[in-house]
Amino acid sequence: MTASAADNTSARRYGSGETLSVQNAHLGEVLMVREVVLQSDKKVNAGSAIGAAVGYGAAREVKGDYRSAAKVAGGVIGGVAGTAVQNGFRKRRGVEVYVRDLESGKVIAIVQADDLPIRAGDKVFLTGKGSKTRVVPIEGQSR
Incomplete structure (x- = not known):
């Protein structure tokens, strides 16, 4: 991107x-x-969606009891990172x-x-x- x-x-x-x-x-x-x-005046934040999907996907590899928590955390962290990247491009x-x-x-x-x-x-x-x-x-x- x-x-x-x-x-x-x-x-x-x-x-x-x-x-x-x-x-x-x-x-x-x-x-x-x-x-x-x-x-940018676009309403859709593609950076957040892409980052969340990548973070969630990466967290799927976590094994054991922490797998669900890792998916949520990975999605949130990826979403935040994706938003930061997109905001850098929007201005x-x-x-x-x-x-x-x-x-x-x-x-x-x-x-x-x-x-x-x-x-x-x-x-x-x-x-x-x-x-x-x-x-x-x-x-x-x-x-």
């Missing part, structure tokens, strides 16, 4: 459904960049980028992972459609 496996907030990551399709691209200028925390650094679309003059804000160098004053491309729009810096800009 890795943080990037489920990360759909990166301007560098595309889903397979986005490949080989036309993406809108507009030239824009960054007005402001603000640091934010990206936090990541992000940026809220305010961009003026140079074609329309409209100002928009896009929140995405903080994995590209974007600063106020940069010329960028706004690429994508709707909720899949990304801010992509134009390479080779003099700073």
Whole structure:
């Protein structure tokens, strides 16, 4: 399990459904960049469930009178560990980028992972459609 496996907030990551399709691209200028925390809003805590199952399974190997107690303890400990791992993946650094679309003059804000160098004053491309729009810096800009 890795943080990037489920990360759909990166301007560098595309889903397979986005490949080989036309993406809108507009030239824009960054007005402001603000640091934010990206936090998962998923209700299901898969880390807890997976950790509990692994802990319970490992405890099944315990022999004797303590087997039932070991299963419960293993499940609880695994669940707590799984939750801790998942929580580490759920909170990541992000940026809220305010961009003026140079074609329309409209100002928009896009929140995405903080994995590209974007600063106020940069010329960028706004690429994508709707909720899949990304801010992509134009390479080779003099700073």
